[in-house]
Amino acid sequence: MKKTKKETAQTREHIVGTAALEFRRNGIERTGLADIMAAAGLTHGGFYRHFESKDDLVAEALDKAFTAVLDGMERRPVQKNSGEALRTLMNHYLSANHRDNFEDTCPLAALGSDLRRADRRAREVASAGIARMISIVGSRLPGVSAREGKARATAIVGAMVGSMVLARIVTDPGVSNNILKAAREFILQCTENKSLEVSC
């Protein structure tokens, strides 16, 4: 049953991709290796031909998830000197669709409190993801200095992640929608308005 090098690499990537989805959907601890391998169309015994441990897969899957989500964010065109780019970004991130669909969800919103307890490597991957997300949001901020922009982008990323976490916890769908709406409006109002550039 030996496979071509190319096939082996494809299988490995397929496992990582499946894991990236399953971890975000069901959490890292609730997702067993057998679940992932089965979802990838394999049996669990072959897992250790590709990875050293579950933690190894966690770090790689997390990296893949961050890359996919942040590449997607970055791919949207940036309209200079206007709040349009930020508005687009917020409307996507803080949407009911993002809340309900885990296919390409932000790993921070999906796994936030799990990541604190993950091993060092996973936390390092997450730290890099956070830094990159802050940088992307910062590049969409209308008319502020780079330094002030970074601080604001940091706070905005915190608001994005936290609001999505809360929107997913809440049992009432109306309340959940209100949380997303409140976050969108707060963030946009606090950055878009020209009169706020200095004071806010």
Next chain:
Amino acid sequence: MKKTKKETAQTREHIVGTAALEFRRNGIERTGLADIMAAAGLTHGGFYRHFESKDDLVAEALDKAFTAVLDGMERRPVQKNSGEALRTLMNHYLSANHRDNFEDTCPLAALGSDLRRADRRAREVASAGIARMISIVGSRLPGVSAREGKARATAIVGAMVGSMVLARIVTDPGVSNNILKAAREFILQCTENKSLEVSC
């Protein structure tokens, strides 16, 4: 070994209190019933004299954690018509001490992404906690209408929770401190300043 009714009630509360701490510190799934019972000075066999299931304890412990944390928030005096009350609240919540110390930490920041996957009862307790926290933050907002205040308080709670989650994930302590600082400043600047009352 039968105990007085009073003793039994005390034991039960002691278990709930221990669980409230352990769940927040190590996560719900990683914290075993035997761990909790041992931390409470008991053996795990007696657990089912007090609770129907682990989920039962989870819901009660969560409720106790929310009550303790939110009562603490509410206990701080409210200075009317100034941003002082909000500043005090943010300086406490978004502090390095709150980040590092789990004795009385916010369950939302500690268990955010776990709660989405918890059972219905736990999510209902969390939903009530979120609503109460929004109400408390709203009552500290300087000079806005009740309706606008609620929307803003909702966004601010999202920013508080998300920023604490991120600050705990990040491996670099300096970056972590910056996340907390950025959130404090963003939230206060966007609410405190009189010139923003209408536009922001």
Next chain:
DNA sequence: TGTACATCAGTGAACGCGCGTTCACTGATGTAC
């Protein structure tokens, strides 16, 4: 190019281990008389 052998991706069973839950038992408490 063809042959013989080493490699190794994938299978399926098995391993410890920890978990939530159950249970027989103990002995102090509460209750009925």
Next chain:
DNA sequence: TGTACATCAGTGAACGCGCGTTCACTGATGTAC
């Protein structure tokens, strides 16, 4: 008030079960000649 018995909080062992990990095996691929 005192006695006899039912109750039940807590113990410690045991139960399935699922998990991460290991392993003997298979058979197609890659390599050495």
